[in-house]
Amino acid sequence: MTHEATPIDSAWIAANPVPVHSSGTTKNSRGRVLAIGGSRMVPGALRLTGEAALRVGAGKLQMATVGSAAVMLGLLVPEAASIAVDEGTGGEIAPTLGPALEKALSECDAAVIGPGIGDADVAAELLRQVMSQQRDDLVLVIDAMAIGGLRDLRSEAAHFSGRLVLTPHYGEMAVLSGRDEDAIAANPAAVAHDAAVKFGAVVVLKGSSTVIADPEGALLHYAGGGTGLATGGSGDVLAGAIAGLISRGTPPLVAAGWGVWLHGQSGRRVATTSGPIGFLARELPDEFPRLLPQ
Template sequence: MNDNLGNWLLTPAAMGRADLAAAGSGIDSYGLMEKAGQAVAAAALRLFPGGLRFAVLCGPGNNGGDGYVAARALAEAGAPVAVFHLGDPARLKGDAATAHTACWLSAEPLERYQARAGDVIIDAIFGAGLDRTVPASVADAITAVDGLGLPVIAVDLPSGLDGRSGRVLGAAFRAVHTVTFMTRKPGHLLMPGRMLCGSVEVFDIGIPRRILAAELGTVAVNGPEVWRRVLPQGDGEMHKFRRGHLTVFSGPAHATGAARLSAMAGLKAGAGLVTVASPSEALAVNAAQLTAVMLKAIDSRGDLEAYLCDPRHGAFVLGPGFGVAKRARDFALALRDRRLVLDADGITAFRDEPHSLFEAFADGDVRLVLTPHEGEFGRLFPDLATDDGASKIDRALAASARAHAVVVYKGSDTVIAGPDGRALINTNAPPSLATAGSGDVLAGIIGGLLAQGMPTFEAAAAGVWLHGEAATRAGASLTAEELITHIER
């Protein structure tokens, strides 16, 4: 566990247990609710000081209690406020009932809410705890708000989102800003939840870290705190072979560019030596484009096995531009005792017999990194890809356990999962990474880190994060070639 609270994630259920533990430790639970509601009111006034009306929509639980506190605080600050409730407020319990009693404003049923221009919505209906389709009255309110394009500030999580998976449960508000408490939830980071939360503010309401730490699972936010201590560092005795040798397999003469992108990325990531293993027919094409990267003719499995006699050839990238024929499977299986990043065509080549890949890498230390996007994930794990009840984290972890591999489940919400149950959600990748060759660069970065001896899970996590940072430095109009030049350790 790292000490950076910004990297911690708690599921809604875990956060609920932390709330109960805080109250059980003697902390005033209503005081926590007061701090939460006041933080929401402060955010609303900061972001929309000229709001014509703050429409506070309060639900039947503690999220609604936060809303009643926020409504009272807004009114006390002189803002125009209208309160609407879902369900019968007389049935509120505990702190939510106390908050409702303390809110002297009159309230109307949610069904009577009429959206009007100038409204700022405070969504305090459900928050992160919802696990069922929203009722019709909430769906109607969402439709009305969307229809006028009204700004929404969500309390904890936009109502209608599953805080565990980020899925929309029938309908969900699209917030411009979300105020959550103590830690983020997976639903803030997983798609489509990430797109519906707007900017996310994490407010510390005073629950001790020791209580939160007791509820932490094996899922966190990716960042240097997770892997910095094992990131390879140079020393005075360093030479190129001690920095590791990465081999990247090239495709045929008409498809060599992807391998060269991976190779150059591996070199920038710190590998001491990088070789492009090329079919003889593509040697001239590759030679014309390579300088610091070496070139080796490898046409057959026999050629590869001879190459593997040198134990310094320890890390490999296979897949970018390689083709999906039997040769891809043969080469991957020949590498069963080496560290391998299997990407793109290398993944697709096993779509009809994924078990042969999994069996080859099943024993010993984790040596295999799979980097599928959504479609490729479905080719290797069709049953997991269609499991609508599982979150992206659940699917990645199940795939990782089955394959005995680190799985980099790519997307705008990339998840890195290991067979030991650890998972990370990456958050620093800009939209500009959706460009040709970007995935080839990522495979090369991870391969370069593996070549230097970095542990497999940490190499994958660091590679994903460094890839995102490079894209941010490269700017909105990046190309894959430019992306490589911005890789920094």
């Protein structure tokens, strides 16, 4: 790729508005998000993802996680429904879709899969089963360990072409692309573009600055929200924000750009009050409503 990336700045934000909901809107029409993930070791990951989705304006949230964490998660996020999924080896989520999860998948507008899953094989199999649900109006945000699982799911990805958003950091992109991290860092825009074309997806390649590419050749760039965002759970928040915006009717590329901008700008705002290092990922979503159009 030779053309320059468009910066995600105030001009881009103004030119690419998100839907504004008016009177008469219901929680269902504002958007329904399903978040799938978590494990006994990382039971709170979906809290970050789910709260981010709600804070960007999604109207309804369901979270599917291991049974040992489901009740706790429901209490932490009382605005959401919590779905208990069978627990497999090592406290990981069982990679099978039960009736409750299938029903939730049939009813949501956007689904996030991956946060808090610690086993690559489990994440890949769960992703395969989610992608076997042949809906034509479901958008998937694939995050964390689930990203590498897409590598062997090209045919499944083809059915979701134009309805996938991938949110890898360099390590996850290395698994997906087969390139080493140094090669990715040397030309992240080209790597993101190649993956976008290969999988028919919007690719959000995260680093100290972030590049977003889509299969049609669009390329966006965000300079970064500061080093404080390099903290555990930060990516879970970003994935939830993108899914929440998509559920409201925002096109995937615009949702990715807005999600990255909200995430970065929130990091900058929190840094001014808490300091540049040491704030927590769960502090970011509180800033989203202050940055969104009213």
